[in-house]
Amino acid sequence: MSKTEDIINLNFPLIDEDVSSYIFNVLKEGKNEFHDREDIFECLGEVFMDVTNGVKKEDEIKDICDQLLQSLHIGEEKSKKTSNGTGPDGHRALPKSILLGEMLSNMTGNLEEYKSIWCPQRELPSQVDQKKLEKAEAKIKTKQERRDAAEGTTTIGIVVPGLQTNKEASANQMINRRDVKIDETGRCKDIRIENFDISFGNKLLLSGADLILSYGRRYGLVGRNGIGKSTLLKMISNGSLIIPKHISVLHVEQEVVGNETSALDAVLECDLARASLLAEEKRLLAIKDGSEDVNAKLEKVYADLNATEADKAPARAASILAGLGFTETMQRKATKEFSGGWRMRIALARALFSKPDLLLLDEPTNMLDMKAIIWLENYLIKSWTSTLLVVSHDRQFLNSVPTNVLYFHNQRIDPYAGNYDNFVKVKREKMKNQEREYESQMDFRKHTQEFIDKFRYNAKRASLVQSKIKMLEKLPILKPVEKEEKVVLKFPECEPLSGAPILQLDEVSFGWGDGEDVLHKISLNANLQSRICIVGDNGSGKTTLLKLLIGDISPRSGERKAHRNLKIGYFSQHHIDQLTMGQCSIEFLASKFPGKPIEQYRSYLGKFGVSGDLGLQPIESLSGGQKSRVAFAVMALANPQLIILDEPTNHLDVETVEALGDAINKYNGGVMLVSHDETLIQMVCKELWLVKNKKVLSLEGGFEEYRLLIEKELEDVK
Structure with a gap:
């Protein structure tokens, strides 16, 4: 060999x-x-x-x-020995017969002659x-x-060593040969990923799971933080889970690279067919010899451009960018001039423009303000014709966009028809039915077993006992219903402060450097009973307002007044950047608030669902939602009287968002939050502040009034 x-x-x-x-x-x-x-x-x-x-x-x-x-x-065709007595494989043939029985009984013969047989050279371990x-x-x-086999319907185990989402994730998939033949026709765009496993390190995320996506349907993938939803999307997009080659897949995961290309051109570039035709047109026009061959090629290029409606592409790209918040001026700006959040919006615009057969979106609302979210909902509902698989924590988005819900739990994926509210209702009924079925069977088994035990040795009823024993053996074995633990978050009680308000801005104006005011002559206040939600377009000044409130920046004019004993807890939308990834959660809390017993750190982490071994894992190994919970625990450890939250729902699952709402309602201090999550806003907010045109306006009609304003603006844009 x-x-x-x-x-x-x-x-x-x-x-x-x-x-x-x-x-x-x-x-x-x-x-x-x-x-x-x-x-x-x-x-x-x-x-x-x-x-x-x-x-x-x-x-x-x-x-x-x-x-x-x-x-x-x-x-293989050489069967005869070589001249030196060796065969084609290089092994030496024995010169005479070996009488093993004689050697064993009499130990006769020259043992050195047989040494190569009994004592071969020791091979290195494999x-x-x-x-x-x-x-x-x-x-x-x-x-x-x-x-x-006569028919090719056998399932084939496909193990893909080395194809990994990262250094720890791996997949194992079974493929049906008949389905492969159907897929090779290129006509079917449905996706069937059957009987597959996904592991992350030593943790099994999915076992024998099935994922079936019908073309043209919109699927919402839901499940608890850290269960593996994002990993599943990555395994589909990078080819670790095999789908037909003719199906195009696009995963919006990374922001576009910042360079001199304008935002509009960055979107148009992803239409490779159009870009190729335009390049060919430019090349042919540069020849300028007027030959029939060149003219014929130009006519072909123009025909192809016309067939693909290439002339409408810039308007369509501009419309998508406008819906995601890009003004005409911003669309002409180079991508390198945008922040990471805006470049993620460009990546989303590219995906919507290119229309892949399968679009994978992971928390798309995290990077958007309310206006862009409402536009995206309407666009996906009315204009998206291919398959969509989206992970989101926004309950309103999950109620509006998906036609189906995929429930990721207990190492499997269960499909449900309808939106998120329908999924919750059906799941609840399904679990009740399973509980009733399990309890009914347990009661039946108990009574039957009592009869068997009572009459086991009664000769007259022996046949009846045997029939009941066989009946019990044939009963399907039901497992008790596995319920997910309810998510509970809890902010610690704070020390009361006398007097109100505890925080106030009087005629405050602020601008960066020598530029014009970002906020102009705003007056507002908060107390321990405040439940205030701050809304507005991206770039309107919401984060600037928060920094004025917590005292990170000083006003250009006006005055900020705060209670002398006021402690403020601030949760930044970029809180993950403030965590030390190499430390575990307990070590991180100890570094921020040294000198406390380890039980207290564990207690505060436990209030936000980071319990047991999770507190000992490196923070970098936690999911986005689990990292957010660590940041909540750090904020709560200072026992603040006023909590200011900037986009706290990013990375949280739906259940945790609702648990956060319950925790805020039970908290005895004041709360101010910037959020685009309609569910959380409706749960907790008593006041709605709209930041617009350098002012802060109080909307008496609450979120409903704000949504109507947005929808009117979107209609005006059309």
Whole structure:
């Protein structure tokens, strides 16, 4: 097999020794099962592609597989020994018969002659990963069984080593051969990912799960923080979970790169067909020889541009950007001039413009203000025709956009028809029915077992007892209903302050540097009973107002007044940047508030759902929602009388948002928050402040009045 090793080392010079040994042993053990290069490619193709990091194309890998196939069968036609007594494999033939019985009983003969038989040179221990080898052998066995089957409906285990979301996530998927043949036609755009597992390190996120997405439906993926929703989206987008190749997938995960390209051009660039046609038009026009060939090519380019309605593309891109909050001036600005949040909006605009067959959105409302959220809801409902899979914490968004809900829990995904409210209702009824069924069966088993125990030794009822025993054995084994623990958040009680208000701004104006005022002559106040929500477009000055309230910046004119004993807790929308990722949650709290017993740190973390081993895990390993809970605990440890929250619902699941609302309502201090989450606003806010045109206006009609104002503005834009 030295020829085989040479081929592997020649074509993959940077291959790891263990991987090379693994490949060599798979080829050696499966030698008789490989009949053509497709057999080797199906077994090891993914490994070869991973070794080259995708540098070598599929056809090149198949050529290498062809070379390996030939090397496996070199010398098979040579059956006779060579002149020095060795066979084609290089092993020496014995000169005479070996009488093992005689050697064992009499120990006769020259033992040195037989030393090579009984005492071969000690081989080095195998460096091959036995688990990988077992998987490859199992795959070869499955393939042979499939060859023998009359119909190709056998399921094939596809293990993808090396294809990972990150250094810890991995997937294992089963593929139905019949479905693969259907998918190869390129006509069906439904997605079926069946019987797959996803692991993150040693934690199993999904086991034997099924994900079926019908083309044109909009799916909301819901589940608790840290359960693996974002990981699932990444595994779909990076190819770790295999879907038909003709289905285009786009995952809005990273912001666009900041460069000199304008926001509008950055969106138009993602239409590759249009960009290619325009480039060809420019090239042909530069020739200027007027030949018939050039003119014919130009006519073809213009026909293609007209067929794809390329002339309407700039207007469509501008409309999407405008809906996401970009003014005409902003659309002409270079992408490098935008902050990360705005560049994420450009990435979202690119996705909506390019219209992939499957669009994956992870918390799209985090980067948007209320106006942009309402526009996005309307756009997805009225204009989106392909498949959508979205993870969101915004209950209103989940009620408006999805046609179906996928419930991620207990290592599986359960589908539900309808929006989020319908899902909650159906799930509740389903759990009640399961509980009733389980309790009914337990009662039946109990009474039946009592009858069996009572008459087990009664000869007259022996046949009846036996029939009941068999009946119990045939009953399906039901498991008790697994209920998710209710999320509970709790802010500690604060010390009361005499007098009101506890915080006040009088005729305050503020501007950055020598520029014009961002806020002009605003007057407002808060007390311990305040439940104030601050709303407004992005860039209107909401965060600036919060910094004036907490005293981080000083007003240009006017006065800020605060109670002398007032302690303010501030939750920043960029709170994750303020956490020390290498520390565990307990260590982080101890670094912020040293000198307290460890039980107190644990107690405060427990009030926000970071309990048990979670408090000992590095913060970098926690999900976004769990990191937010750590930030809540840090804020609460100071026992503030006024809590100011800037976009606190980002990264939280729906249940935790509702738990946050309950915690705010039970808190005995004042609360001011900036949020675009309609559910939270409706739960807690008694006052609504609108930041607009450098002023802060109080809306008596609350959120309903604010939503009507937004819808009117959107209508005016149309």
